[in-house]
Amino acid sequence: MTNARMSRFGLRAAAALTLAFIYVPLFVILLYAFNERRTQSWPIQGWTLDWFSKALDNPGVREALLTSLKAAAGATVIALVLEPSATIDVGEAVIALVRVEAFPATTV
Secondary structure (H helix, E strand, C coil): CCHHHHHHHHHHHHHHHHHHHHHHHHHHHHHHHCECCCCCCCCCCCECCHHHHHHHHCHHHHHHHHHHHHHHHHHHHHHHHHHHHHHHHHHHHHHHHHHHHHCCHHHC
C-alpha cells in the first residue's frame, strides 16, 4: 500500500472507532429502555413501553423535558438570527480573498 492509501485507511478506521465509541453505548441504553424487567440483564427477556409512561408521570422528568425544549427553541432562534449576518461576513471575506489573489499588489 502507498503512504496515502495507508493514511486514508487509518483515518477511516479511526473515524469508525470513534463513531462506534459514541453510538454503541447509546444503542445499548436505547435497548434497555424497552426492557420489560426491572433489573438489567442480557439477553432482554421481554419488551415494553411502560417505562416511558412511568417517566412521563414523574413531574421532575416533565420539567426537565420542558426545560430542554425551551433551550432547544432558544438556540434555534439565536442561530436563525445570527446565521444571515455570518453568511454575509463569510461571503465578503471570500470575495476579498479572491480579489487579492486575482490582482496582487506586486503586479501594479
